[in-house]
Amino acid sequence: MNRPLRVTVVTTAGILGGAELWLLSLLDATDRLDVDAVMLGEGPLDEQFRRRGVPCVTRATGRTAAAVAASAVSLARRLRASPPDVVLANGIKAACVCAPAAWLTGVRCVWAKHDYSHPRLMKFLATLTDNCVATAEGLALASRHPRAVLVPFPAPEGTALSREAAREDLVRRGVRLRDGHDERLLLTVSRLVSNKGVDDAIEALAKPGGERWRLAVVGGEAPTEPGEQSRLSKLAADLGVVNRVDFTGWIQDAWRIIPGADAVAVLTKPTPAEPYPEGFGAVALEAMRSAVPVITTPGPVADRVAEPGAAQAGIAVPPGDSTEVGLALGRLTDRDTRVAMGSVGHRLTASHPGPAECAGRLVQVLSEAARLPGAGLTGTAPVSVVTTVLNAADVIDGLLGPLVPQLVADGDEIVVVDGGSTDGTADRVEAWTSKDARIRLLRLPGSGISAGRNAGVQAAGNSLIACTDAGCYPDPDWLDRLRAAAAEPVPADLITGVYRVDGHGALAGAMSAVGYPVPEEARHPGPWTRVYCRLFGRGLDATMPTGRSVAFSRAAWQDAGGFPEHLRTSEDVLFGRAVVGAGHRAVLASSAEVRWEQRPTLRQAAAMYFRYGEGGGRSANPRLVGRDMARVLAYGTALTAVVTGPRARSVATTAFAAYVSLPLTRAVRRRHWAALPLVPVAAVVRDLAKAAGAGRGLVCRMRSDGAAADGPDADGPR
Incomplete structure (x- = not known):
């Protein structure tokens, strides 16, 4: 009786970053969606879709305006051939492709905003999309969309590994934890791109405070920055800390091994390629839920982790400042400090919504947009x-x-x-x-x-x-x-x-x-x-x-x-x-x-239309009355144009043709061929009847108000 919603998901890239993991976790948590996917770049996301039975095609799209326009045209053909109920554009680039394609083909479009990039595009995307979901409150505001709704990264569903089991798992993945040594473990979980600040974490190991720490780098390289792991490895070697830095590659459900760490670093910083702050730190959320303190740079993550004047779940450091990261590690060397901050983080995230609740929010936005x-x-x-x-x-x-x-x-x-x-x-x-x-x-x-x-x-x-x-x-x-x-x-x-x-x-x-x-x-x-x-x-x-x-x-x-x-x-x-x-x-x-x-x-x-107009007039509702009065003004202007001259008549004729164009289209779609020549007549009769009714309703309303004002109780009860 009530089928699932048909959704075409368009993703910015095929990587497995935060935006993609957000999407996958929500798709896993609902059975209300019938999904197919279009990826704008190759990557492991394709395999994740196929494992879930989601049909997926890849259309590699460059960063130029011409490449985005070409993909928009291709997507428009796809939507026209088989229109879904709604399109979900997962990311800025996806929205730039989806918004014009969906608008031109008559398909409703929802934009998922995950970061603060490309602020100049916000007004354009807010105009062309029907709704927006944002993964952080600040992102909802930055979208400039009048119907932006918060759908945060969900808290993981399930139980993380114990500290001992997590550390055993990390050892199996190549992290050289040494039993019996007084060594703390710092964890970063992100794609290996320069703006994530992994290099700052490596440098901090060589700074005061970082001497007793080991770094485990979880995550794989991104197609946009090949060779980043080699650069980071060389940096560790140059600083003499290569024996305290381990690369594990990408780990499925990495949140489960976070309890094995003594601290987690989210060190996003501005770079020429990515000059924007972190949209929402899913890794920070997962660390806080596991009672692990967080070291982070200013932005939405720091606002939650280290709110001034409140109990803190971690330490905020300036972006790109490895010295301050080292000092933060020095503070967190103390076990009691780590325990206190971890307990604050666990308390702050205890009520964070899980996948089912977040998926319910997303599906509701999609279904209402459709x-x-x-x-x-x-x-x-x-x-x-x-x-x-x-x-x-x-x-x-x-x-x-x-x-x-x-x-x-x-x-x-x-x-x-x-x-x-x-x-x-x-x-x-x-x-x-x-x-x-x-x-x-x-x-x-x-x-x-x-x-x-x-x-x-x-x-x-x-x-x-x-x-x-x-x-x-x-x-x-x-x-x-x-x-x-x-x-x-x-x-x-x-x-x-x-x-x-x-x-x-x-x-x-x-x-x-x-x-x-x-x-x-x-x-x-x-x-x-x-x-x-x-x-x-x-x-x-x-x-x-x-x-x-x-x-x-x-x-x-x-x-x-x-x-x-x-x-x-x-x-x-x-x-x-x-x-x-x-x-x-x-x-x-x-x-x-x-x-x-x-x-x-x-x-x-x-x-009937006269009565409708009269009701609107009696209500004195500006929206109802204003529309009827605007039509009267338009007809009066048209009549004036008829006697003014040929150019004015041409303008009036064109305007009236535009006015009846949609009713004519409706008649054609219904195959009411005999009704076509009567549409202009019907439009005039309807508008004038409503306007006349509205005029009468307004007069009656004013007389009624005047009689009430002049009545014996006009000044109140006596």
Whole structure:
């Protein structure tokens, strides 16, 4: 019923650095993703993907703009041929390839930010990507992305080796630990690149304080700096400490052997090639959890390890200063100092999230970016479905018929609020209640939609509420999709579903194309769709729900003050804005779909839009009223242009063509050929009817406010 999320992962390189290990640990901790991968460089990551059953291709990509552009074009072809639900760009370079390719092909893109490199690209990437996950709080801020979410490197799952077992393992890997000697072990775990400061650790062994220390260098060479191990070995030989430096190569799950060390060094420093601080020190986290003190340079790692004025889990040293590293080693020669700092580190990291929690955060970001919250989940929360009816005898069976099979045996219910029907609607509902006790009828004569919904929510027995309307036809999995979205690790309090507008005849097809976006535009918006919706505001918006397909928590309903009962229309949109304004989060669930039929005649459609506009005007909501007034201004400008001259007419014609371009595209996609010539007419009727309604609503609002101000109680109770 609810398949895993299809994700294409693009990685910056094929190496096994921190960003890649972060990704692999999270993929291992979830079954909610169906992943394929594209690597922008060769390396051992390919084998790691294949061991996990992840299809992987490599497209070697250089550092030049031309190479990145070529890979973006190649990726765009791949995405167009087989579009996933979402793309995850793991790193800056991957984002530079993914962001334009995904934007052009209509695939949602999430950028994973691991470091502080290339700050000039931040605004560009933040504009083209839908969401961002950052592995440290500082990185989230540096991304400049309005929707950046923290997904840290997880704490390792499992138990590290004991000190004795870890040291035995290190000896097997070539570390020359000598029994009976008063020698301490310093550990570095990183790729062998110059900015990691391994050379500073080697030099520190020859400085005051470092005489009684041995260094174990864990990690392999990177393709970008071949020969780095030879350089480091020569440095050790030149300094006369070669007998106290051992290279183990890369170790799978190196965190397990950290307890064998007496200290861990994270000595990242600026270099011409990498002038940026460490994004987040996973090695430092792993050391602190193992109660091993950390020597580190300034940056996010030092902020956590050696916070000024607080108990410290290690020692901060200036970057590139091997003398200070030696002095730090001198301090840590004392066992009591090491134990004290280790206990602080263990305490500070005790509550750090593990792989399952971090994977849950990542999958939630990916699924919400794809507009498919709850993908891969089966929700279990009971739901109360609230619907209001008035003289709906001819359509109520069409609503309850598809809904009842979606109810679970225990807990779910349908609350039908009748506003005083005179056509037998209540009798039809009672016929359903006699067959199924999970359906309840609440009679509330004279109530409008808002009052009816509020009464239904008040009477509902569950904290998760879903709403739809008579005249809608929910898909067979509509309720399950809403329930699954509410099962996310951090569920949103407002889950905005979608609807697909049907109709009979050319006019209905034209009106539906003009007035309503389709779910596919939310999941896979092309470039013009994104631009069009931003310009004209006709896209699906999680903060502006419709009562036809929505779910929310009781707490959100209470904090929003319920549905505004003074409005006959636009009450659902204002409710959504109030929920968000109260501090609650909203998500769009593009798979929670209902069908609804467009009004069959032009007069009925115009009357409906007039009521919509009137509701917006009565609400005095700047966003709703502003859009309608902007359209009035646009039409007035166009009419002026018509009589001004040929150039102005040409500009106005081009602008109107752009305005109706997306509705025309919708009609073409639906093969509503007869509706195509009616789309411009439908657009004009819709806009003017809404604008007229908004004007009337504003006037009524001002009269109502004026009457209240002039009334006998204008100055307060007497």
